[in-house]
Amino acid sequence: MAIQVPGKRYGARLARSHFFSGHHSSAKKSTSADLLITPLVDMFVIIVLFLIANFSATGEILNMTKDVQLPSASHIKELELAPVVMISATDVIMNGVAVARVSDLSREDYLSIPALEERLREEKKQTEELHIAAADGQAFTGDVNIQGHKEIPFKVLKRVMFSCQNAGYGNLNFAVLDSGSRPDGTKTAER
Amino acid sequence: MAGGMDLGTGGKGGKKALDATINLVPFIDLMAVTISFLIMTAVWTQIGRLQVSSAGGDSDPNQDKDDKLPQITLLLAEKEIKISVGSAQLGDAIPNTRDEKGQLQLAKVQELLKKIREQIPDQTALTVQTEDDVRYEDLVRVIDEAIGDGLTAVSVSPVAS
Numbered sequence: 001m002a003i004q005v006p007g008k009r010y011g012a013r014l015a016r017s018h019f020f021s022g023h024h025s026s027a028k029k030s031t032s033a034d035l036l037i038t039p040l041v042d043m044f045v046i047i048v049l050f051l052i053a054n055f056s057a058t059g060e061i062l063n064m065t066k067d068v069q070l071p072s073a074s075h076i077k078e079l080e081l082a083p084v085v086m087i088s089a090t091d092v093i094m095n096g097v098a099v100a101r102v103s104d105l106s107r108e109d110y111l112s113i114p115a116l117e118e119r120l121r122e123e124k125k126q127t128e129e130l131h132i133a134a135a136d137g138q139a140f141t142g143d144v145n146i147q148g149h150k151e152i153p154f155k156v157l158k159r160v161m162f163s164c165q166n167a168g169y170g171n172l173n174f175a176v177l178d179s180g181s182r183p184d185g186t187k188t189a190e191r
Numbered sequence: 192m193a194g195g196m197d198l199g200t201g202g203k204g205g206k207k208a209l210d211a212t213i214n215l216v217p218f219i220d221l222m223a224v225t226i227s228f229l230i231m232t233a234v235w236t237q238i239g240r241l242q243v244s245s246a247g248g249d250s251d252p253n254q255d256k257d258d259k260l261p262q263i264t265l266l267l268a269e270k271e272i273k274i275s276v277g278s279a280q281l282g283d284a285i286p287n288t289r290d291e292k293g294q295l296q297l298a299k300v301q302e303l304l305k306k307i308r309e310q311i312p313d314q315t316a317l318t319v320q321t322e323d324d325v326r327y328e329d330l331v332r333v334i335d336e337a338i339g340d341g342l343t344a345v346s347v348s349p350v351a352s
Contacts, residue, residue, distance in 0.1 A: 044223070062238055172245065176238070
């Protein structure tokens with residue numbers, strides 16, 4: 001009897017079988033698969049270009065929250081770094097600290113919000129001191145960003161505006177979402 | 192020549208292959224790092240600003256120049272809009288209409304502002320007098336429309352009681 005290679009041995013009938021005899025498949029199938037690099041590189045290039053096109057060098061000046069839904073506008077300018085007064089449906093917040101409640105502001109008749117004014121004055125003083133220390137010759141511009149919820153009534157907004165004005169912040173900037181196009185469909189770019 | 196390039200067939204060295212294999216691995220690595228960086232630093236919401244001033248504020252440098260021109264005033268109430276030039280009201284009050292999304296429709300206001308701009312092209316200031324009940328979104332829509340029509344120096348004030 002001849003010496004056989006170790007392994008499975010089928011009976012005489014199965015040895016004649018096409019399936020069990022091992023002739024049905026290519027025994028040495030390559031285990032390595034070619035990876036198509038060209039579409040992968042194409043995809044990477046497209047993603048990089050898209051992300052660079054949408055890249056914002058100014059970063060996130062405003063802290064977006066669920067409570068504040070900004071109105072949208074098309075004739076906008078680029079947002080600049082300035083103190084942010086946030087008006088949500090419930091609170092007026094200056095640099096992350098609640099300074100007044102909207103329900104109280106709606107009830108009262110006088111215009112000023114003392115806590116907000118105080119914080120803005122402190123901010124102004126700090127900014128002026130920084131400019132003096134840096135000796136950069138830049139004057140205080142009086143810019144303030146107002147990040148208001150779109151549903152707030154003007155009664156609340158006017159009190160915030162008045163307080164900003166009293167504290168020396170006369171350039172009010174309403175933060176809005178860029179709607180990109182005008183209601184008549186024409187595209188605008190006023191930056 | 193192939194593709195306009197000199198294949199360098201002359202010279203002593205015989206036929207030397209000019210094809211170079213570009214190593215794609217560092218290129219893909221660079222792409223992956225760039226994509227990760229850009230995704231992490233991306234700002235997905237495009238936010239801008241509408242510059243306004245409080246009426247009576249001293250922030251507008253064109254105020255002295257504009258004093259000689261008739262002042263344009265837009266009265267924004269909850270139900271209607273009135274536009275006046277100087278002391279004369281222009282046309283009738285425009286009732287506020289909204290689209291299906293609840294946005295204020297300002298086609299008639301836009302028309303009137305364009306007419307005013309044609310008559311007084313040097314005037315770029317507009318005072319928006321706003322009633323207490325007006326929503327912030329409506330005020331922003333009006334300011335946006337005014338800026339779009341060339342009235343860039345917008346000041347906001349409450350309605351004088």
